[in-house]
Amino acid sequence: MGLTSNKVLVLAVLSAVLLFVGTVWWWPRLARRNWRAVIGRIGLLLVTQVAIFASIGLFANQAFGFYASWADLFGQESGQGVVVFHGGRGGSDGGPLQVVDTQPVSVSGGTRPQIGGQIQKVDIVGRTTHIATPAFVYLPPEYFQSRYRTRTFPAVTILTGYPGTAAALIKGLHYPQTAHDLSKNGQMQPMILVMMRPTVAPPRDTECVDIPGGPQTETFFAKDLPDAVSAHYRVGKKPGSWGIVGDSTGGYCALKLAMHHPESYAAAAGLSPYYKAPIDPTTGDLFHGNKEMRNSADLRWFMQHK
Structure with missing residues (x-):
């Protein structure tokens, strides 16, 4: 799937929504003070924020056309x-x-x-x-x-x-x-x-x-x-x-x-x-x-x- 495809954007948005819901759902179980709970909270927050920022970035790229492909984004384009x-x-x-x-x-x-x-x-x-x-x-x-x-x-x-x-x-x-x-x-x-x-x-x-x-x-x-x-x-x-x-x-x-x-x-x-x-x-x-x-x-x- 290409960087500018709607499928990629929809997938990123769905992932962000599901991770947000999952964070709210699992947060009470991760409220304990042991190290596993702390790592779990950090992991959920980190992954959710990455998904949200990825969704925003993909939307902005579709709107303004900063990058045309994944290779373009990562500086590997040479076609x-x-x-x-x-x-x-x-x-x-x-x-x-x-x-x-x-x-x-x-x-x-x-x-x-x-x-x-x-x-x-x-x-x-x-x-x-x-x-x-x-x-x-x-x-x-x-x-x-x-x-x-x-x-x-x-x-x-x-x-x-x-x-x-x-x-x-x-x-x-x-x-x-x-x-x-x-x-x-x-x-x-x-x-x-x-x-x-x-x-x-x-x-x-x-x-x-x-x-x-x-x-x-x-x-x-x-x-x-x-x-x-x-x-x-x-x-x-x-x-x-x-x-x-x-x-x-x-x-x-x-x-x-x-x-x-x-x-x-x-x-x-x-x-x-x-x-x-x-x-x-x-x-x-x-x-x-x-x-x-x-x-x-x-x-x-x-x-x-x-």
């Missing part, structure tokens, strides 16, 4: 990341972007793409960085309507925090549903959303940095991702066609990418971002002693000196 050699090809037909699944948007009439749009699950391989990562792409209803068949659309890259799960952008933050409703009400123009997490080389937190001798994450997001999406979908070619937004780590990445690569991203927004790449056990050595790279990853320094 996606840097492709050692991919020949520059993204799939059997040679494209850098492959659609692997589709799903409707949770809006009224959403089963019809012409009314609700469509969410496509895709695999993307960077032609220059050879980074492979999954993503979700939201296509607005207009994308499927015949009168717009020659129209191009602006695109926005949306990034989660670290480690994050892209599905939370759909189920938790409702980006496609919000985009659909705002567009329908004339509050924004129809646009393509590319939803993903910045963790493209799990379990490492690359902070969207081109790591010397490691994943070239900044180049992937600045060049490979827009190129792959534009090659597959009808994305506008004019300057200003791309924007980027993210929260936490994704917010830092969004601001940095727009500042470093205005030719790729004309606008950016960071939700609860920070402004300097941290160095901790999840990131490892990002700069390998390169002071210029370290300074460039500090957005306040970059604004003052560039």
